[in-house]
Amino acid sequence: MRLPSSLRALAESLAKLPSIGPRQAIRLALHVSSLPREKQQALLGALGELSRVSRCVECGFPHEVSGDRCEICADPNRSARTVMVVEKETDLLSLEKVGRYAGRYLVIGSLPRGGTLSPEQQQVLARRAKMAQDAGGLDELILAVSATVAGEHLAGAVTAAMGGAARKVTKLGRGLPRGGEIEFADEDTLGYSLDSRH
Amino acid sequence: MRLPSSLRALAESLAKLPSIGPRQAIRLALHVSSLPREKQQALLGALGELSRVSRCVECGFPHEVSGDRCEICADPNRSARTVMVVEKETDLLSLEKVGRYAGRYLVIGSLPRGGTLSPEQQQVLARRAKMAQDAGGLDELILAVSATVAGEHLAGAVTAAMGGAARKVTKLGRGLPRGGEIEFADEDTLGYSLDSRH
Incomplete structure (x- = not known):
């Protein structure tokens, strides 16, 4: 007995995603296959919508606006x-x-x-x-x-x-983070905070 | 600046899956959106194939075979x-x-x-x-x-x-697992193994 081939194929696709291991991929595929059709369709739809996303030619951030630049790179005030x-x-x-x-x-x-x-x-x-x-x-x-x-x-x-x-x-500057107590700060952080004292 | 709405929608869908948190969902959505179109299509295809999967009316296991029973439940030898x-x-x-x-x-x-x-x-x-x-x-x-x-x-x-x-x-029977050493077994396991000695 094995999982149906479509479930195994989906698990293999999912296992290629970052931070998803092969066992989690199988659990996810089983979960998705047990969802009602309309929820599967919603997931398919959400994935399909990615075709509207492109990457800004200047900064690489994803955007859906027309043109080849994102909001930030197209903003004359930036x-x-x-x-x-x-x-x-x-x-x-x-x-x-x-x-x-x-x-x-x-x-x-x-x-x-x-x-x-x-x-x-x-x-x-x-x-x-x-x-x-x-x-x-x-x-x-x-x-x-x-x-x-x-x-x-x-x-x-x-x-x-x-x-x-x-x-x-x-x-970026380094030093104690907000709420950081000297007692618990590591040596590198204390060293940075000394170097960047103001 | 926010993520494009289609990416946010996908991340929200992914965050509903078991064992996927909101941050991992965003990372996954970003990753999928950065994949070449053909890899996105492959993932869409794998998800779409799930429509071939149904659940066995007798045991609930997923199957793709025709009929309403899985391989095991349809097997006269079982x-x-x-x-x-x-x-x-x-x-x-x-x-x-x-x-x-x-x-x-x-x-x-x-x-x-x-x-x-x-x-x-x-x-x-x-x-x-x-x-x-x-x-x-x-x-x-x-x-x-x-x-x-x-x-x-x-x-x-x-x-x-x-x-x-x-x-x-x-x-299911309980006791020492394969390779289990008595020295390292917990009390419950040792208790089971005593009760089920043979």
Whole structure:
């Protein structure tokens, strides 16, 4: 006895998604197959709607608006002379919530396991650097990477690929987070907070 | 700035699936939206194929074969006088791999949080009990539930709902698992293994 082939095929598709293991994929496929037809249709419909989404040619963020740029990159009030490089779309959303940044973004993705940028990432950075150069160069390139070893590596790689197009390359500040008690802060955080005291 | 509405709608659909939280749902929606169109189509296709799956009227296991019964329930070599109740489809698959059981199954689902069977589960059990009674009653009803408190509760509820249709109600044996060392076994397991010594 095995699962029907359509269920196995769906589980295999699902197992290819990030953070979904083969057992979870089987459970999900079984769950979806047990849903009433109208709920299956709703899921199919939601997936189908993705055909309306395209990626902004400038920053890579998904958008549905007409034209080839997202809301931010099409906004004349957002300075094109500052670019903030983020790893993930959700990082961009978190940073936008702060409401203090009036420049543009570039979503670059995680650094692959090997620690070097993928050819696609190199291409995106080279294209964006050229776009910036053609417009007279950037005033500032902000590396909004996580305060982790992987983040540092990504920052290094992005600087190497695109730093030449900017007069200044900066990184997000580090130190004690809100509510952070000195007693419980690790040494690196305390070191940052000392270096960036004000 | 927010995610495009189609991405948010997909994330909301995904967040309704078991074991997928809202953040993972957003990550998944973003990932799927960044896939090339042909991979999105493949996923859509796999989901669409689920329309070929139906549930066996006798045991509830999904099947694609014509007719209203699955392979096992349609197999004249599998005794209809023994029914093994399992919680999940994957439990059935694990038990079938052992290759020692020649009866039928009934997939009943987990016991809801409140600890009492849902009206749907009650209905499935009542229908299956009637089917068994009409055929002269079962020789044996096997409760293949996990060796957990939740499993015990489920076993109790199933016995109450369907035990009357069987001459004998049994549970899977308990004791030391393969490779289990006495030194590391917990008291309950050792107690089971003493009770079931042979």
